[in-house]
Amino acid sequence: MPHLQFEINKKVCKETKEEFAKQIRDVFSEVMDTGKDHIAISLREYEKYSLSIGRADPKDDICLMNLDIREGRTIEKRRELALRFMEIVKVNFQVDTKNQYLTFTEHKGEDFHLVEKFLASWESGEDPLV
Template sequence: MPHLQFEINKKVAKETKENFVIEIRECFSEVMDTGTDHIAVSIREYDKYSLSIGRADFKDDICLMNLDIREGRTIEKRRELALRFMDIVKNNFGIIQKNQYLTFTEHKGEDFHLVEKYLASWESGEDPLV
């Protein structure tokens, strides 16, 4: 169950968040070759000066992303996902890519639990809830 966490230093409309979550889930499913029902997304909004990246001005909009995913994806797939997520953040939240920072944390499938079961290791084309 990937947990895709987005921290931004601005407030955004409910409709923007809804669209963002849909785009993020669809993108993750497509790039990582998995279903969507197990994808968790968090959006955390902070005050302007509560987030920073060294190369950005303190007045700039910032997005920090922490993606907890199951291990097994190639660096090429992770890089593709990172760049596509950065575009989605830019298009939905208006935050330029140089002011975004993304970290992957990989876990064994058994580290992800839903009420039905824990997840198995990732396999291409899977639906982990079946």
């Protein structure tokens, strides 16, 4: 069950959040070759000066991303996901890609739990809730 966490230093409307979550879920499922029902997304909104990246002007919009995922994906897949997520953030929240920072944290499948079960290790084309 990936937990995809996004922190931005601005407020956005409900409709934008809904569209953002849909796009993130769709892209994650496509790139990482998995189902959608187990994907968790957090969006945290902070005030302007609450987030910082060294190369960004303090007045800039910023997005920090931490993606907790199951281990097993290649660096190429993770890089593709990172770049596609950065574009989604740019389009939906108007955050310049140079002001975005993304970190992957990989876990064994058994570290992810839903009420039905814990997840197995990732396998291509899977639906982990079946």
